[in-house]
Amino acid sequence: MFNVCQSGRPMTFPQLLQQRVAAALTGLGHTLPEGFTAAVDPAADPRFGDYQTNAAMVLAKALKTNPRALATELAGAIDITGLSATPTVAGPGFINFAITAEALQTRLDSLLADEKLGIAPTENPRTIVIDFSAPNVAKQMHVGHIRSTIIGDCLARIARFVGHRVITDNHIGDWGTQFGMVLYGWKRDLNEAALLSDPIRELLRIYKAVNAESKAQEDELKAGDRPDTPVRDACRAELVKLQAGDPENLAIWRRCVDLSLSGLAVVYNKLDIAFDHYLGESFYNDRLPSLVAELEASGLARESNGALCIFMDDSPDAAPFIIRKRDGGYGYATTDLATVEHRLRVWQATDVWYVVGAPQAYHFQQLFDATRRWGLQGRFQHIAFGSILGPDGAMMKTRSGESVGLMEVLEEAEERALAVVEEKNPDLTGDEKAEIARAVGIGAVKYTELSQHRLTDYKFSWDRMLALQGNTAPYLQYSYVRTRSIFRKLDGTEPALAGPYLITEDQERWLALTLSRFAEVVPAVLEDFRPNLLATYLFTLAQAFHSFFEACPVLRAEGQVRATRLALCEATSRVLKTGLGLMGIRTTERM
RNA sequence: GGCUCCAUAGUUCAACGGAUAGAACGGGGGUUUCCUAAACUUCAAAUCUGGGUUCGAUUCCCGGUGGAGCCA
Numbered sequence: 001m002f003n004v005c006q007s008g009r010p011m012t013f014p015q016l017l018q019q020r021v022a023a024a025l026t027g028l029g030h031t032l033p034e035g036f037t038a039a040v041d042p043a044a045d046p047r048f049g050d051y052q053t054n055a056a057m058v059l060a061k062a063l064k065t066n067p068r069a070l071a072t073e074l075a076g077a078i079d080i081t082g083l084s085a086t087p088t089v090a091g092p093g094f095i096n097f098a099i100t101a102e103a104l105q106t107r108l109d110s111l112l113a114d115e116k117l118g119i120a121p122t123e124n125p126r127t128i129v130i131d132f133s134a135p136n137v138a139k140q141m142h143v144g145h146i147r148s149t150i151i152g153d154c155l156a157r158i159a160r161f162v163g164h165r166v167i168t169d170n171h172i173g174d175w176g177t178q179f180g181m182v183l184y185g186w187k188r189d190l191n192e193a194a195l196l197s198d199p200i201r202e203l204l205r206i207y208k209a210v211n212a213e214s215k216a217q218e219d220e221l222k223a224g225d226r227p228d229t230p231v232r233d234a235c236r237a238e239l240v241k242l243q244a245g246d247p248e249n250l251a252i253w254r255r256c257v258d259l260s261l262s263g264l265a266v267v268y269n270k271l272d273i274a275f276d277h278y279l280g281e282s283f284y285n286d287r288l289p290s291l292v293a294e295l296e297a298s299g300l301a302r303e304s305n306g307a308l309c310i311f312m313d314d315s316p317d318a319a320p321f322i323i324r325k326r327d328g329g330y331g332y333a334t335t336d337l338a339t340v341e342h343r344l345r346v347w348q349a350t351d352v353w354y355v356v357g358a359p360q361a362y363h364f365q366q367l368f369d370a371t372r373r374w375g376l377q378g379r380f381q382h383i384a385f386g387s388i389l390g391p392d393g394a395m396m397k398t399r400s401g402e403s404v405g406l407m408e409v410l411e412e413a414e415e416r417a418l419a420v421v422e423e424k425n426p427d428l429t430g431d432e433k434a435e436i437a438r439a440v441g442i443g444a445v446k447y448t449e450l451s452q453h454r455l456t457d458y459k460f461s462w463d464r465m466l467a468l469q470g471n472t473a474p475y476l477q478y479s480y481v482r483t484r485s486i487f488r489k490l491d492g493t494e495p496a497l498a499g500p501y502l503i504t505e506d507q508e509r510w511l512a513l514t515l516s517r518f519a520e521v522v523p524a525v526l527e528d529f530r531p532n533l534l535a536t537y538l539f540t541l542a543q544a545f546h547s548f549f550e551a552c553p554v555l556r557a558e559g560q561v562r563a564t565r566l567a568l569c570e571a572t573s574r575v576l577k578t579g580l581g582l583m584g585i586r587t588t589e590r591m
Numbered sequence: 592g593g594c595u596c597c598a599u600a601g602u603u604c605a606a607c608g609g610a611u612a613g614a615a616c617g618g619g620g621g622u623u624u625c626c627u628a629a630a631c632u633u634c635a636a637a638u639c640u641g642g643g644u645u646c647g648a649u650u651c652c653c654g655g656u657g658g659a660g661c662c663a
Contacts, residue, residue, distance in 0.1 A: 044610060054609060057646080067646075091610045092646060318594085319662050358596065359660050386596080386659090393658070424629060440629090452604055457597070457659065463616095464603070468629070470615040471604080478629050486626050527607090536605070539614080550622095550631045569626095591629070 005120045010110055012118070012520045014040040014051055016083060017097055021053055024077040033062040040097075042517070049088065049096030050513055057093040067093035104512040105501040105564075111515060111571050112497055117578055118519035121163035126379075129167045129343045130156045132355035133273075136173035137260040137280070138182045138203040141267055142403040143460055144357075144396060147385045150449045150584065152355035153273045154531045155383070157582045162523055167347055171339060172264075172280030174257050180239030181210040184231070186252055187238075199259035210235065243285075243329070257282075270410050271442060272584055284338035288330045291338050292323055300373055310370045321366040336367050337374070344376050351379040353529075358384040358455065359395075383529045386457035393459065404460060413441035413466050420468055421591065428590065439586040441466075443473035450583050451535035471539050473585050476576060479542040480587045483573035486554050486566070488589075501564040507548040511568050514544045518575050522582070531583065538579045545572045 003011050003019065011019070021038040038055040056071035063070070071093035078087055084097040111118050132152020135141045152168070160166045185206030194202040213231050220226035242249040261278070268274065292308060295301040301310045301323055309320035323334045343349045354364060364382035371380065388403075390396040396403040418437035421428065428436070448465050452458070468474050503509050521537040524530075554565040577587050 039607080041607070041609095044606090044612095048610070052609090057609080061646080094610070357660095361595065362661055384596090389659080395660075420629070425627085455596070456604075458603080461603090467603095467616080472615085472629095474629055475615095478627085482627065482630085489626060524607095532605080536614090543614090546630055547632095549626080553626070555626050590627080 006123060007120045009114060009116070009118060009120045009519075010107070013083070013099055013103075013107075013516060014042075014520060017051055017053070020078050020080065020083070021055055021074070021095075023079065024074055025055070025059070028073065028077055030059065030063070032059070036062070042520075043096060046510070048090060048094070049098045051084075051097045051099070053095050053097075054093070056089075056095060060093065071095055099513060101503045101509065104503050104509065104516070105499075107516045108501055108503075108512050108564075108567055108571060109499050112567060112574075116161075117571075117575055118516065119162060119522050120519070122523070125163050125165065126350045127165045127167070127348055128159055128351040128353060129169055129347060129349040130159070130353045130355065131169055131171050131339075132156075132353075133268075133275075134171045134173060134356070135264060136176060136178060138178060138207055138256050140200055140204050141264065141406040142396075143388055143406055143409060143465075144403055146406055146409070146445070147388070147449055147454070148355045148357070149271065149273060150446050151383070151385060151454055151529075151531060152353075153271075154446075154450055154534075154583050155353065155355065155526070155529060157584060158522060158525050158531075158534070161582060162526065167277065167343075167349065168275045169277040169279055169343070170275040172257075172261075172278055174260075174280035175282040175285065175335075177239060178207060179242055179253060179256075180235035180237075181207055181214065182256060183238035183242060183249055183252055184235045185210040186256075195259075200263040203256060203259065267407055267410070270407070271446075272586070279339070279342070281335045284335050284342070287338045287341075288334050291341070292330070292334060295323060295337075295374065298374075300370070310366070310373075312366060313369055313373060319362075321370050332363070333367070333370075336363075337370060340367070340371050340378075340380075341376060344378050349378060351381065353381045353383055355383045355385070358386055360384070381529070383454070385454040389457055389459045391459060396460065409445060409462075409465060410442060412462065413445050414438055415441070416466050417441035417444065417468065417474075425591065432588075432590065436588050436591045439588050440468065440474045440477060440591065443477060443580070443585040444468055446583060446585050447473035447476075447535060450531040451539070453532055454530065473580070474591070476538050476542045476580060477585075477587055478591060479545045480573060480576045480580070481589065481591050482549055483545070483569045483576070484589045486569050487573075489555060497567055497570060498563045499567070500560070501567055502560045503564060504561070505548075505552055507544070507551045508564065508568060511541075511544045511548045511572065514541050515568070515571050515575055518579065522579075534579060534582060538576065538583075541572065541575060541579075545576075 003016060005011055017040040018038050021040065025032060025038060036058065038053060040051050040053045043049045043052045056074050057067045060067035060070045068089065071089045075087040075089050075095045078095075080087060080097070082100070083103050084099055088096045090096055130152055133145060133149040135145050156166050156168050182203060189209075190206060191202060194205070210231065214229065214235060217226060217229045217231055221229050238249060242253055257280075292301070295310065296308060301308050303309070304320060306326040307322050308324035309322050311320045312318045321333050322331060323337065324330060340352060343352055356364070361382060361384055364380075368380045387395045390403075414437045417440035418433060420440070421433045421436050444466055448467070451471060458464070503512055517537065521533055525534050548568065552565055554562065554569060557565055580587055
């Protein structure tokens with residue numbers, strides 16, 4: 001009945017409708033303008049119908065005819081057999097479609113038979129390296145890292161789900177200038193006992209102490225109260241020794257990295273996030289001198305004010321990409337070039353996605369420009385996101401230490417969730433409560449990030465980050481729990497799923513339609529890297545389910561009505577679990 | 592100084608150039624002998640400002656105002 005795609009799955013309702021609208025236009029003898037597609041979208045308001053097209057209005061403009069008349073003519077010519085009720089024309093020339101109950105019933109059946117829930121694998125599979133999280137060694141992961149980590153993980157899961165080959169790479173900051181300070185502080189006043197009991201905290205203490213001292217001296221220098229900055233100079237000296245391969249400094253550095261990685265593992269474990277690779281900055285050290293030499297020899301880079309620079313192709317007056325500093329050192333620019341080279345040549349990536357904050361936009365513009373002119377081919381994406389602001393509305397500064405630790409947020413999230421479980425469901429076992437608290441607490445934090453537009457800046461707030469009411473993960477998780485609860489109550493002898501189905505009630509209809517839209521939404525997330533589309537969709541689905549649940553008794557119904565409602569519950573259950581899973585959020589059977 | 596991003600109910604967020612701008616929280620009303628009330632239902636409440644393009648602008652363009660960021 002429905003046209004199918006390559007994988008044998010039925011096309012989505014908008015795809016089918018679009019096909020038929022296009023066929024009708026051709027049948028009417030209209031020559032379509034270049035680039036015209038008969039786009040079909042969900043209707044703005046359910047009162048108008050389920051889907052709408054404004055093709056007649058767009059086309060009427062190009063053909064200089066009356067849109068309303070064209071819409072009427074077109075509506076009459078569309079073959080909607082097995083798909084929609086007779087299309088209606090409304091407003092200036094919208095054509096509205098109402099999917100028939102039969103089509104929804106058939107769709108429900110195919111959804112339940114498909115482990116991918118209607119999502120066709122991409123026809124153009126790519127090899128995508130996703131660069132996200134990227135914390136710095138010897139520093140604490142704070143809330144500022146949360147967006148990259150959670151958004152990156154979600155995009156990786158979705159890209160895999162739709163059939164891309166995905167390589168996740170945590171580009172750890174393990175070779176930055178902060179090591180000068182850490183080394184200096186380590187040698188001067190490391191507390192071994194403290195290092196053993198809480199390594200990250202001790203490293204952070206050293207770093208902060210040295211940083212504060214160095215900064216104070218710099219301020220005094222500026223104010224003319226002091227002729228030199230001995231701490232800063234000593235730190236630089238330590239850094240130079242490290243980079244020159246000094247065995248003692250290398251050993252300390254190695255230990256710092258190892259300690260930090262084990263600290264990070266705890267956080268990632270709590271977050272349920274794993275990486276295929278942890279190739280930090282240091283991995284590329286050996287490549288940097290030859291890379292710079294190549295770029296210089298090829299003429300792409302040239303000297304300017306003692307530094308070796310790549311100037312932007314299209315705007316040569318703009319700030320250049322500095323690949324070797326005046327003092328001979330290498331910065332992020334050089335490391336990033338070596339990194340992208342590795343990803344393209346060794347991993348054979350076709351795409352590289354960088355999930356990094358919006359302030360880095362210019363850096364990536366430079367990086368992509370330089371990479372292309374170097375001759376490396378690939379699709380590069382800076383997937384930017386907005387900043388988490390402090391209470392004053394300005395960005396939180398790591399160095400001043402005012403930002404909140406990520407682990408602290410996750411632990412508080414679990415505690416708050418646990419308190420709610422204790423209150424709502426005291427009879428559960430301790431293990432169950434802990435499992436629920438984890439799913440709900442961590443889920444709430446992830447959902448907060450994923451449910452809003454990634455470019456939005458927001459002020460950090462505990463209550464916002466850890467909210468458990470309203471448009472939050474637990475609302476969705478609770479819908480899932482309700483579906484599972486119904487199936488626990490079946491006696492075990494009756495088949496849970498048995499068509500043919502019969503949809504009659506409004507709430508059933510709306511739920512079935514919403515379920516079918518999962519296949520429309522998931523691929524759309526990757527069009528503009530917008531996880532909030534999936535979050536919004538799942539929230540709509542949960543709302544549809546709760547309304548259905550209140551209005552349509554399942555277990556007290558009989559025959560075909562009961563079978564249909566069970567099928568709707570099962571489909572909701574699977575879509576919610578899968579959809580939440582794509583966001584890295586767990587579900588539990590009870591809560 | 593140059594460039595980039597942002598501005599929507601009291602608050603926090605949505606809205607491929609489409610119809611009467613949609614939610615959540617908070618506020619007001621209602622729903623529990625019935626599959627988990629972490630739920631449902633209902634009411635009030637918003638596009639910073641001035642132009643432009645368009646049949647149609649929260650969305651695109653230009654100028655203000657206000658906020659954030661990047662670069663030197």
